[in-house]
Amino acid sequence: MVETVYESDQILEWLSQVPDPEIPVLTIxxxxxxxxxxxxxxxxxxxxxxxxxxxxxxxxxASVVAALEDRGxxxxxxxxxxxxxxxxxxxxEDGRKKLRVYGIAPxxxxxxxxxxxxxxxxxxxxxxxxxxxxxxxxxxxxxxxEPFEYFKCL
Amino acid sequence: MRSTAISAAYATRLGDNALVLGQRMIELVAAxxxxxxxxxxxxxxxxxxxxxxxxxxxxxECEGAGRTEDDFAFLRPEHEYRNLLLVEQxxxxxxxxxxxxVLFESWYLLLLEALTRCADEGLAxxxxxxxxxxxxxxxxxxxWLVRLGDGTEESHARVQASLDNLWRxxxxxxxxxxxxxxxxxxxxxPDLAAIEPQWRRNVAAIVxxxxxxxxxxxxxxxxxxxGKHTEHFGFLLAEMQYLQRAYPGAEW
Numbered sequence: 001m002v003e004t005v006y007e008s009d010q011i012l013e014w015l016s017q018v019p020d021p022e023i024p025v026l027t028i029x030x031x032x033x034x035x036x037x038x039x040x041x042x043x044x045x046x047x048x049x050x051x052x053x054x055x056x057x058x059x060x061x062a063s064v065v066a067a068l069e070d071r072g073x074x075x076x077x078x079x080x081x082x083x084x085x086x087x088x089x090x091x092x093e094d095g096r097k098k099l100r101v102y103g104i105a106p107x108x109x110x111x112x113x114x115x116x117x118x119x120x121x122x123x124x125x126x127x128x129x130x131x132x133x134x135x136x137x138x139x140x141x142x143x144x145x146e147p148f149e150y151f152k153c154l
Numbered sequence: 155m156r157s158t159a160i161s162a163a164y165a166t167r168l169g170d171n172a173l174v175l176g177q178r179m180i181e182l183v184a185a186x187x188x189x190x191x192x193x194x195x196x197x198x199x200x201x202x203x204x205x206x207x208x209x210x211x212x213x214x215e216c217e218g219a220g221r222t223e224d225d226f227a228f229l230r231p232e233h234e235y236r237n238l239l240l241v242e243q244x245x246x247x248x249x250x251x252x253x254x255x256v257l258f259e260s261w262y263l264l265l266l267e268a269l270t271r272c273a274d275e276g277l278a279x280x281x282x283x284x285x286x287x288x289x290x291x292x293x294x295x296x297x298w299l300v301r302l303g304d305g306t307e308e309s310h311a312r313v314q315a316s317l318d319n320l321w322r323x324x325x326x327x328x329x330x331x332x333x334x335x336x337x338x339x340x341x342x343x344p345d346l347a348a349i350e351p352q353w354r355r356n357v358a359a360i361v362x363x364x365x366x367x368x369x370x371x372x373x374x375x376x377x378x379x380x381g382k383h384t385e386h387f388g389f390l391l392a393e394m395q396y397l398q399r400a401y402p403g404a405e406w
Binding site: 052054 | 189190193194197199200201202203204205207208275278279280282283284286287294
């Protein structure tokens with residue numbers, strides 16, 4: 001039996017098509033949770049969980065395995081990396097753009113105002129520090145009056 | 155004690171604190187006074203369950219006997235749990251749950267910060283993840299304490315009574331046992347004696363802002379770290395473990 005040896009760039013390219021189950025407009029590489037790919041013995045993908053209790057953690061691991069198996073990679077292992085802890089700073093520029101288009105304001109540094117993803121106004125208000133998932137807060141735009149979600153800075 | 159045995163024991167007790175408080179908070183799901191609080195409570199309890207899972211998985215690895223996170227959560231009887239008595243106290247009214255959260259989380263945050271610097275890389279990594287979440291929790295629970303204490307005459311009186319009632323469970327947080335000592339000395343873990351004055355300062359500041367009175371020195375309850383729990387704990391476990399006890403090995 002001939003074992004195929006994969007290039008990590010190829011694996012990463014495939015992983016960049018795996019969507020996040022809770023915010024499907026983002027892929028797991030947009031989120032910055034893929035910490036590394038090691039192809040020396042089978043394929044080992046290192047992933048960092050976002051929040052400790054994030055229900056998507058296991059779903060993401062399963063979809064990584066499935067995505068690679070679909071492309072014929074049989075020996076896939078997942079390594080959970082806790083340190084350094086995930087931060088929203090790891091969301092890529094591309095990921096931020098996609099979030100905005102989707103209607104979710106991307107995380108901002110604490111000193112900067114949250115801009116409305118629809119009209120770009122900075123005249124916004126917190127409605128609730130909590131939202132539909134652990135990573136989001138609820139906001140409203142005072143100018144265009146649209147409610148929107150904000151991806152919290154972590 | 156070997157260093158892996160210390161790590162296993164330490165990870166277990168932190169997992170127990172997180173699981174038991176997380177379970178108490180789950181009991182409040184769909185019972186919060188407003189929607190924002192409902193979401194906050196559900197999200198925070200999920201953080202705790204997630205932390206418990208990481209601590210138990212790590213405890214199982216250190217122990218090396220093949221126990222999984224589920225074995226720790228669902229198959230241990232009351233006296234094998236090592237959580238603080240504070241976290242197992244019933245939810246009571248909203249003020250009781252708020253005070254319990256402020257007292258525990260102010261301590262837990264300082265403990266986790268110290269744990270990120272310990273020599274055990276596995277525990278340090280979990281702490282690094284958890285500390286960010288708990289920082290957010292403390293901010294939230296403290297805001298509620300201020301709102302209730304500095305609220306109406308009724309809310310002030312009730313939350314003061316909660317504080318007076320739960321205060322007796324805080325002594326245990328700073329009374330080191332063998333595991334705490336060894337964790338501190340051999341693995342550069344948290345020093346409870348150093349955390350106590352910081353905790354007192356932080357809690358005193360929140361309590362003052364909430365226009366409440368800090369309770370005076372008094373008799374302190376203890377026993378959680380030895381597996382001697384209050385009468386409320388068995389009922390919590392009975393509910394949480396029901397499925398695995400009734401249908402051993404059930405999966406879905």
